[in-house]
Amino acid sequence: MLQSFCNWLSNTPVSLKIQTVLWIIPAVQTIHILCISIVISTMAMLDLRLLGFTGRTQPISRAVSRWVPWVFWTLPVMLLTGIILIIGEPTRELMNPYFRAKMIMVLVVFLITLLVYTRNKDAAYWDKRAIAAKFAGSISLVLWVGIITAGRWIAYY
């Protein structure tokens, strides 16, 4: 069923446009990668702070409120550019196990980040829970590396 949806989508005028105009896919991928740069760097800063490796002169609550908002406004741009890439090449993305693994990791890391952010309303929350903070930080870091890896491997399936 998903395959027939892909077939239908790839014959729509929007998809045909994306497929035939040479610069659209590289340009959209460039924006997508620039957004990933912002997210991976800000999340690395946050995760390394949660793990207690860097920025220890500042409380965790400061790191959370400093870095997480970047993800919240970059994520819509990544979703939008991602959707354009899917419309252009539906089968290449939707039928691809690396793409599916990437989407699951994106969902999990989003929920973890949301949890870290919302609990931070109580400013001392994460500073009082060092082990939980380390747990969230390490899972998030591994997932972001996994997301980039799976994203790159979509092209090799």
Add this chain to the structure above:
Amino acid sequence: MIATIIPQFCSWVENTKMAAAIRTSTWMFPTIETVHVLAITLVVGSAAMFDLRLLGLASRDRSITEMHREILPWTWASFACAVIAGFLMFSSDATKYYEDVPFRLKMLTLLLVGINTAIFEFGAFRGVGGWDREKSTPLAAKLAGGISLALWILVVGFGRWIGFTKQ
């Protein structure tokens, strides 16, 4: 002279055992490419943090020297990884990369990044004491930050473009 040395270097490097291994393996190139992408996202993201501070647009409560000390070592370490992984990819098909226009533009842009960084480090940054904690930085610092940001965006764009043009 350069016009003959570089093609000679290209044909030598792509005939090494290492280049042949990368070329023939099914998993080596994508793995190296993944490291390259991971490294470059960290380079661009961390450089952007410092550039935005120079422009006075972000981290305005942090001093310039503090950002310089805490963030740029990550940029340099990631850049070293990106260069090593990038060279390995280049070696696998050196002549074709060298002939590719976006590849040349990317290398040229990286050279400009180097020049811009050197001008800032040995120029405006020497006098940072006077504006270290200021929200608004001098024009030379703003220029360095804005140019760096623009050049890194071009590096990513040209890099991605190589994948669509290299023969």
